Amino acid sequence: MKTGVIIFPGSNCDQDCLDVSERVMGWEAIPCWHRDALPPGLDLVILPGGFSHGDYLRAGAIAARAPVMADVARFAQAGGPVLGICNGFQILCEAGLLPGALRINRDLIFHCEDVWLRVERRDTRFTSACPERIQMPIAHREGNYYADRETLARLEGQGLVLFRYEENPNGSVNDIAGIMSEAGNVCGMMPHPERASEDVLGCTDGRSVFESLALATGVGN
Amino acid sequence: MDDRSSSPWRWPREWGIDVTLNASITPDLVTQHGLRPEEYEGIVERLGREPSIVELGIYSVMWSEHCAYKHSRPVLRGLPTTGERVLVGPGENAGVIDIGGGLAIAFKMESHNHPSAVEPYQGAATGVGGILRDIFTMGARPVAMLDNLRFGEPSDPAMQHLVEGVVEGIAGYGNCVGVPTVAGDVMFDPGHAGNILVNVMCVGVMRSEDLALGQAQGPGNAVLCFGSATGCDGIHGATFASEELSEQALERRGAVQVGDPFMGKRILEATLELIRRGLVAGIQDMGAAGLTCSTCEMAGRAGTGIEIDLDRVPQRAEGMSAYEIMLSESQERMLAVVEPPKIEAALEVCERWECGGVVIGEVTDTGQMVVRHHGATVADIPAEHLTGAAPVYHPEDAPPAAPRPLGETPRIRRSEVNATLLRLLASPTIASKRWAWRRYDHMVQTGAAVRPGEGDAAVIRLRGRDGGPDRFIAVTSDGNHRAVARDARIGGQLAVCEAARNLVCVGAEPLGVTNCLNFGSPERPEVFGAFRRCVGGMAEACRALGVPVTGGNVSFYNEADGIAIPPTPMIGMLGLIEDAAHITRMAWREVGDVICMLGPLPEGLGGSELLKMTAGPDLPGTAPLGTIAPFDLEGEVRLQSLTLRAIREGLIRSAHDVSEGGLAVTLAECCLGGLGARIDAAPGDDLAVALFGELPPRVVVSVRAEDAPRLCAMAEAEGVDCAEIGEVTGGGLSLAGCEEIAIDALRAAHETRPWEGLA
Amino acid sequence: MGSHFEAEVTVMPKPEVADPQGQAIEQALARLALSGTEGVRASHVRVGKVVHLELEAADRASAERALEALADRVLANPNIESFSCSIRDPK
Amino acid sequence: MGSHFEAEVTVMPKPEVADPQGQAIEQALARLALSGTEGVRASHVRVGKVVHLELEAADRASAERALEALADRVLANPNIESFSCSIRDPK
Ligand SMILES: Nc1ncnc2c1ncn2[C@@H]1O[C@H](COP(=O)(O)OP(=O)(O)O)[C@@H](O)[C@H]1O
Numbered sequence A: 001m002k003t004g005v006i007i008f009p010g011s012n013c014d015q016d017c018l019d020v021s022e023r024v025m026g027w028e029a030i031p032c033w034h035r036d037a038l039p040p041g042l043d044l045v046i047l048p049g050g051f052s053h054g055d056y057l058r059a060g061a062i063a064a065r066a067p068v069m070a071d072v073a074r075f076a077q078a079g080g081p082v083l084g085i086c087n088g089f090q091i092l093c094e095a096g097l098l099p100g101a102l103r104i105n106r107d108l109i110f111h112c113e114d115v116w117l118r119v120e121r122r123d124t125r126f127t128s129a130c131p132e133r134i135q136m137p138i139a140h141r142e143g144n145y146y147a148d149r150e151t152l153a154r155l156e157g158q159g160l161v162l163f164r165y166e167e168n169p170n171g172s173v174n175d176i177a178g179i180m181s182e183a184g185n186v187c188g189m190m191p192h193p194e195r196a197s198e199d200v201l202g203c204t205d206g207r208s209v210f211e212s213l214a215l216a217t218g219v220g221n
Numbered sequence B: 001m002d003d004r005s006s007s008p009w010r011w012p013r014e015w016g017i018d019v020t021l022n023a024s025i026t027p028d029l030v031t032q033h034g035l036r037p038e039e040y041e042g043i044v045e046r047l048g049r050e051p052s053i054v055e056l057g058i059y060s061v062m063w064s065e066h067c068a069y070k071h072s073r074p075v076l077r078g079l080p081t082t083g084e085r086v087l088v089g090p091g092e093n094a095g096v097i098d099i100g101g102g103l104a105i106a107f108k109m110e111s112h113n114h115p116s117a118v119e120p121y122q123g124a125a126t127g128v129g130g131i132l133r134d135i136f137t138m139g140a141r142p143v144a145m146l147d148n149l150r151f152g153e154p155s156d157p158a159m160q161h162l163v164e165g166v167v168e169g170i171a172g173y174g175n176c177v178g179v180p181t182v183a184g185d186v187m188f189d190p191g192h193a194g195n196i197l198v199n200v201m202c203v204g205v206m207r208s209e210d211l212a213l214g215q216a217q218g219p220g221n222a223v224l225c226f227g228s229a230t231g232c233d234g235i236h237g238a239t240f241a242s243e244e245l246s247e248q249a250l251e252r253r254g255a256v257q258v259g260d261p262f263m264g265k266r267i268l269e270a271t272l273e274l275i276r277r278g279l280v281a282g283i284q285d286m287g288a289a290g291l292t293c294s295t296c297e298m299a300g301r302a303g304t305g306i307e308i309d310l311d312r313v314p315q316r317a318e319g320m321s322a323y324e325i326m327l328s329e330s331q332e333r334m335l336a337v338v339e340p341p342k343i344e345a346a347l348e349v350c351e352r353w354e355c356g357g358v359v360i361g362e363v364t365d366t367g368q369m370v371v372r373h374h375g376a377t378v379a380d381i382p383a384e385h386l387t388g389a390a391p392v393y394h395p396e397d398a399p400p401a402a403p404r405p406l407g408e409t410p411r412i413r414r415s416e417v418n419a420t421l422l423r424l425l426a427s428p429t430i431a432s433k434r435w436a437w438r439r440y441d442h443m444v445q446t447g448a449a450v451r452p453g454e455g456d457a458a459v460i461r462l463r464g465r466d467g468g469p470d471r472f473i474a475v476t477s478d479g480n481h482r483a484v485a486r487d488a489r490i491g492g493q494l495a496v497c498e499a500a501r502n503l504v505c506v507g508a509e510p511l512g513v514t515n516c517l518n519f520g521s522p523e524r525p526e527v528f529g530a531f532r533r534c535v536g537g538m539a540e541a542c543r544a545l546g547v548p549v550t551g552g553n554v555s556f557y558n559e560a561d562g563i564a565i566p567p568t569p570m571i572g573m574l575g576l577i578e579d580a581a582h583i584t585r586m587a588w589r590e591v592g593d594v595i596c597m598l599g600p601l602p603e604g605l606g607g608s609e610l611l612k613m614t615a616g617p618d619l620p621g622t623a624p625l626g627t628i629a630p631f632d633l634e635g636e637v638r639l640q641s642l643t644l645r646a647i648r649e650g651l652i653r654s655a656h657d658v659s660e661g662g663l664a665v666t667l668a669e670c671c672l673g674g675l676g677a678r679i680d681a682a683p684g685d686d687l688a689v690a691l692f693g694e695l696p697p698r699v700v701v702s703v704r705a706e707d708a709p710r711l712c713a714m715a716e717a718e719g720v721d722c723a724e725i726g727e728v729t730g731g732g733l734s735l736a737g738c739e740e741i742a743i744d745a746l747r748a749a750h751e752t753r754p755w756e757g758l759a
Numbered sequence C, D: 001m002g003s004h005f006e007a008e009v010t011v012m013p014k015p016e017v018a019d020p021q022g023q024a025i026e027q028a029l030a031r032l033a034l035s036g037t038e039g040v041r042a043s044h045v046r047v048g049k050v051v052h053l054e055l056e057a058a059d060r061a062s063a064e065r066a067l068e069a070l071a072d073r074v075l076a077n078p079n080i081e082s083f084s085c086s087i088r089d090p091k
């Protein structure tokens, strides 16, 4: 399995995602610079967390307009799986690859803590290996998901909500922590699976997301 | 007392002082620059002429207390600074310790007290930016940040705004750059109300061969600057840090510096790439005193000269004078020395990371620091005179005020124990600091193996490289000023010992010390007396424990309304954990485990949080109440080596040291993981002292029941007291025959935030 | 050579989108007893952004077109925000 | 019963203070090739905030006084920001 991890100036979970892909999952992991074209032959694209472009203006707004994002959109259109984590989720929304937007948390402060998630669907390529409830850290100040009424009805109606907070930390509508695209190949989530994938970090629930992707791709290692 | 505070100088342009070249240097102007007449005479003599206004500005910052350590250098020489593992000791941007396997750790602590008092968010944020630069400048990737904060009591109406701003500023910068803030402490005391303390520490990891030094090597090499453009902000920041906080001092500061963590992240990546690819011969950040300090220090360390042309320095404001460009403390700027064939590659790296990059001058062999502007030479000074010849003072030294004896110690009846414990747990200094650290991204870089609140120190996993195993380091920073206020020498010893003990309790061997010494004006004999004694105590403890000091920072002039803060040394320490199996946390592990207290019996209540709660806090400018007991340093060394050895032998299941709040609070904190404890025996016969006395230091551990005899035998062989005091249970905490307190009740008290319960 | 226009874009949260910053300010204002505000009550607080910039363009029409494009596609997020542009003639 | 005023406060970083956000946006805009912006160059980008609110006050003068106090003491940080207030007459 060959994963591309996109690096924007200000990304700061890029190394964590590369490391989980390589050392924990045993995949081939390729750093992809935001100004360059996406390398060919990828099985998965990860948009990592961080503060791309300082999160100035709006989280993810400037990164969403980077040259590489045109390639990511084409990759997604062709059915390639794309996982956006935290800032990656914000970028996907800003780029229009996922609906909605992430606003500042309702209490206006950054939250770095473990949360429990309900996995709403376990028949998708992002969740097939997940148990019903998983624990993962969040670390964000702009994770308060918003979609207008129609969009929300569509997300819920079509079963596109993948992860829901058991206790809403940030004010997200319908307790949404992660969603996927209609086509089912683009997923954005605020919690950090890569921070919960090794015993030494105290929790391995996040690994199930990566394991799901490996299963779906069928490329094995 | 201090002539600088009675006739303050002002930020030259704003206050109508001529900073152009034809300015004439009057005695007033010299005083306004914080230089003494005899210092000025030395300058004239060395230059053989009157300095220009630019040169005067340069001398004033380079010879400020902040940069030159005029009052502290002779005292600091008493600290042990060498050891087998020390790759870089004091003098560089950060100390570096070899941890084997080709890896080294750079670490350093800094204060940003005065800027944070003026503008808490930006002051704290730029403090974080500055300490990060000190670390990556050495070639190390920052892997952890720590913060030590001191405020006035939360009931003081001004404090909430300051605490909020400082915590938000640390979070704002650290989170964005992606360096986890993993530990620290926060204390509230009236003594710090007028002059809050914001100390930050950063820890970075590097391959030993990537070590980079801040030296301007090789005449003919280019001097490159990259990062943000230079603006009129923070002019004379170093001097600002070197005097008391007063209305006048605030007024005369240039524009407030604003941190740009996004630029901070870009120069971090660019710097590490430049170093890793061997593109720089020397590199240094522009911190205090900006371009002035970085150029002089780099030339001074290498024994070379440096020549720069200010017209090439990217500027944010129009029409800046040479004086302003040289003294600006605009953030996020770096200075590198590059061999001519590598310039192009170096500039490419800067471009890729979108952080500018211009050649502004060259290294020379003249030993002179030469500055040109608009075609004229505006400064031409021997670099070594600026860095090596700064005056040294031996201030008058008087013993600090002795504590007032306590008279009768407060007694606590058995029926009052639980309520006392809950009140202490909820007190701002002892209560959980979750309200702060949950706003810090402490998990980025997937390294937080022991997180805030889980152990006495944070444990950071360093990813194994090239298929090698993970490595683990532990970091902590601490400083209980209440002990130092009572006995500066013992307080200094205790501060070092507490940091080391915190490391030992998570299973780490202490390897190196950094520190930040926050004191009042050294020109007050009793302040200097406390400083000298405190550093002496620190040195004794470092020697006894065998840990060298690799760097630190002195912050003098922490005063308000003419009253010094309590002497507040902060100790940062680095430890190494050889085996992941040795990582130890504070929470009990299993019902039935035996709880032991290692160390001597408690003595007295002087300096304790209990006494603060019952008799009130130490008040600024008055002698503190209650003495502290003599401290057996040798015994402490034995206690720590026993604890570490027992952990390494797999005996210890949990460990937590006794600090603020005493044994009862320590036990309660061990219960927060979910298991309870039944404590049968309170050591000693006075309940207050036994449960709430904080000294001498002790460690509470839990072991499997069958291992308890072995631990006791080991302790006896090492000459350490070991008392079985109780047992881990599935219920709550019951202390020496008192009713059980439910864990939820302990947790609720411990999670009290500083402003809860206040109007 | 073009001319030089001063431009301003104001970006506000859409009315139907909750504005936590505005709410926090509103609450703070209600709680604070600021001198000078006695007897005055603030409500409907909404917080937006304002971007000042200078545009170098051939003429006013192209400056306006560019400003609109920047605002619509970068400075504001149409999912949650609305914007307004204004431009001043070159001095 | 008082009247009802619509008020607006604009808060900008002071000119001498660095505006990292404005700088980053300026750099990003220079790199973006947005259709509709060809031949137009943006510079001197500064980002501030704008607060809309409604005031209930006895008269315009007291509304103005209150707005000024709010802006000065709550909405702007005088260390690094300057502000301007405007108020509209009741409809
Ligand atoms: N300002 C802070 N920033 C980060 N972590 C903090 C801060 N203050 C306290 N902590 C963390 O909270 C925990 C408890 O702190 P403290 O009460 O000082 O414990 P101890 O007395 O054991 O040192 C530790 O893990 C400490 O590192």
Ligand SMILES: [Mg+2]
Binding pocket: B185, B478, B479, B659
């Ligand atoms: Mg402590």
